[in-house]
């Protein structure tokens with residue numbers, strides 16, 4: 001059977017690696033995967049090359065000027081504005097859009113009863129209470145692409161009664177480029193320092209999130225939303241080699257872990273092939289050279305964003321949406337050189353302190369919460 005794939009965020013880190021997996025699988029078994037649709041923000045040159053290689057039926061480009069430019073440069077493919085208009089073409093939709101902009105793809109893929117290969121954690125975090133009921137749509141399922149949640153997904157398959165048998169989820173964190181450093185030492189770090197991730201090559205937003213441990217915090221909320229595990233049963237352990245991607249501890253004391261060398265090709269392939277495993281091996285381990293695996297507790301005083309995410313998750317309602325929006329604003333400002341690295345956590349603390357306690361019951365509520373939190377974060381940044 002041919003699996004039809006719609007790829008949202010095709011020009012980014014997840015997007016281009018998804019196309020690597022499709023290419024590799026089709027080399028082994030021609031016609032295994034067809035890319036029916038591509039979506040991007042504005043990176044037209046990359047999109048043109050992808051259209052030439054993968055011949056999608058439809059392409060969505062968010063930026064209006066870029067969309068018109070693409071229409072001038074390419075023929076024989078339908079060009080639309082909104083990523084959600086490509087969903088119907090596919091069996092599986094990969095959401096590799098960055099940030100809150102990925103919300104529509106997450107919601108409409110589930111509403112359409114399709115498999116969602118979810119890399120865009122921000123949509124699930126911001127809209128958890130509204131996304132959850134959509135998972136009951138016949139045919140709808142989320143298969144996580146985030147490597148930690150993909151690891152948990154694989155570990156949880158070993159239990160027939162996870163509700164009864166899971167004692168805790170252990171999310172591993174590389175620790176990012178600033179592992180082991182004090183808050184004082186990090187006062188003046190620059191954008192280039194924060195972008196120098198030791199084990200993963202990713203887009204800029206998630207790379208900065210990894211340097212603050214906000215990424216791990218958001219992943220704690222993501223794990224809670226995906227698996228329904230209470231926050232006091234989700235722990236984070238720093239593991240600098242990024243070989244153990246996460247673990248599940250069971251009621252009988254067993255811990256089951258998923259290991260592979262750090263590459264996103266593996267979790268992307270897992271989500272594309274699920275419930276089968278793809279035939280191309282990615283990230284296999286040479287056990288004769290892998291000399292050690294280290295683990296340590298996270299430094300919550302220096303990396304305040306991790307604790308903040310637990311706080312927001314426990315508050316629930318729109319608090320995770322507020323935190324995620326505040327973080328997006330702060331990270332963008334940091335990348336533009338307008339605030340210091342330490343201020344990312346300061347902005348998030350200040351925004352979360354103003355949370356209004358709302359519970360979202362519709363996507364409109366989630367969008368409103370995102371906008372309110374962004375406005376507050378922007379004012380806080382301006383006042384810095």
Ligand SMILES: NC(=O)c1ccc[n+]([C@@H]2O[C@H](COP(=O)([O-])OP(=O)(O)OC[C@H]3O[C@@H](n4cnc5c(N)ncnc54)[C@H](OP(=O)(O)O)[C@@H]3O)[C@@H](O)[C@H]2O)c1
Pocket residue numbers: 008009010011012013014015039040041042043044062083095096097098099101119120121122145146147200201202203204205206264
């Ligand atoms: N990269 C990783 O290894 C990794 C690992 C785990 C999870 N994730 C998650 O995956 C998601 C994507 O991360 P990434 O690192 O791949 O980001 P990235 O490299 O920055 O790529 C982002 C993609 O989103 C598109 N995009 C941006 N704004 C858009 C909009 N308004 N509408 C439609 N598309 C838009 C971009 O298009 P343009 O290029 O045209 O702007 C690009 O294709 C994030 O949620 C991240 O947390 C990533």
